[in-house]
Amino acid sequence: MQRRHVLCALGGILGAHAFTGAQAQATGLAQFEAFVAHVRQGQAAFTQTVTAPPRQGEPARVRTSRGEFSFWRPDRFRLHYTQPFEQLIVADGQTLWLWDPDLNQVSARAQAQALANTPAALLASAADLRAVRQVFDLREGEPRDGLAWVEVTPKSREGQIQRMAIGWRDGVLAALDVLDGLGQRSELRFGPWRTQGVTAAAFRFQPPSGAEVLRP
Template sequence: MKKIIATVLIAAGAGAAWADGLKSLENFMKSAHSGRAVFTQTVTSPPKDGQAVRAKTSSGTFEFQRPGRFRFSYQKPFEQLIVADGTSLWLFDADLNQVTQRAQTQALGSTPAALLASAPDLAALRADFALESVPDQDGLQWVQAVPKARDGQLKSVRVGFAGGQLAALDILDSFGQRSAIRFTGMQLNPELPAGTFTFKPPQGADVLRQ
């Protein structure tokens, strides 16, 4: 009986702590209209044919302005740029000198910034995602978001907060690939240059429109 009581008390205490994650997300949606940070992203693919797990790490800078604008500038190991300007989603691969343009409304579900940058408030998020607080891990409070539409590539996203500050995104896609993004030096509501979310294909680049 003591073990059962202890388990209930621990679960109740943990539930109260987990609820803070959802509250942190709500506060973030209310107060963070724009932001910038440095990020590190580790993409892990499921093993195939007995091979070891493969992981690729990249890094760069991230800016966003809600609703609907964000910019991921990958600097290492290869230069890539992802820009959402409110209408189109642009992907630029510097090595290939190739640009892919997609309608933003159709493409946002497959991007790691969609959850935080596109929705104007928590109510709008709830329209597209089932949200719940999950146990604290790695010193962060977590919220899990599962898309209500089951036909997309995004299976689930976990959003991590440290002291109410956005610190992490963990994305799992329908192919079992996991992308862990960690933010450092997050600045909320900075004055971002006017052209931050404007993209013009470089001269001579191949442009693919989807």
């Protein structure tokens, strides 16, 4: 369940683009609009903290993971977890691949179905803010942690995500908070972004020899 939650909440988190001057001081919505219009590729390290709601008589459970994320718009990304265990998620535009090296097991699903109403649908595919608003309700969030925020709620209540918040600093995507339908919260904080040097080859995946491949 822990690893499946990673796929739902983080499979589509995408990159950043630096702006200067007036754009750097823009509202969260303005920075998000510029991201959708101009960002095409990027790569950054991330830290993810997942907090599960407390059970009766027990404190909240917290897990921390680290890795590297890269993307190539539209619809391609690579999420490589390195700590505390290795896991690789690759979206190649058609198929969403999840490889668990410990189990030598690969899961493959149709990308459009797997990522509906998720951060990936929000950030990876949309060509403009009007297209985003067809799927999500957006509003300006209150500034916090030195960031400008956009609050995001899926229009469909059938997905696994209750709401999201996207944090921006000086035109750069800095944070993503996701609350799922079970009350579990995922918080991602991104390191410096590199927007050059990402190649299409990074988003091709071939199941390793001998790996078990699962398809729905």
